[in-house]
Amino acid sequence: MPDLLKTARLLLRKPVVADVNWIADSVRMPEIYENVAAIPPEISHDEIETFVREKEEGRQADTDYVFVVEKDDQSVGLIGLHRTSRSDPFELGYWFRPEAWGEGIATEAAKALIDWWKDYKAPRFMISGHFSDNPASGKVLQKLGFLPCWRSDVFCKGRGEPVDHVYMSLMAE
DSSP states (O other), X not given: OOSEEEOSSEEEEOOOGGGHHHHHHHXXXXXXXXXXXXXXXXXXXXXXXXXXXXXXXXXXXXXXXEEEEEETTEEEEEEEEEOSSTTSOEEEEEEEOGGGTTTTHHHHHHHHHHHHHHTSOXXXXXXXXXXXXXXXXXXXXXXXXXXXXXXXEEEETTTTEEEEEEEEXXXXX
């Protein structure tokens, strides 16, 4: 996996320790932590620094490919492909700061990752999903070709409760 991906408007690059403050400021926004299952509302800088370091280890293990998304030299979000082991399918995950919403940035960044993945190796499907009360994220996934598969409650650390979640999948062509 390359360290950089470029699209017409975006640069996707590996996160570095210098991104910790920006990531912390972002994930402490309710608009983000309430829509991402694994982010608690009071995450520490140390936890975020550990996250950044672990993503580099995951890249080496072929299980995590996380990128900071930049538009016009400004960081606007995080996007990545994750899996527990090399035999598992990748899961697409992302969050973007509210000022980047509605500009097609999530779709454009995700397409760059999916294009790389399609040239990659098995398994030949990818999963993702969204909370049912976040239909905008579902629309992004639908534009990318994801189809709904099932629903179940997922515990959201940011909300402190289970939330109805729509799971989706994408088959490689």
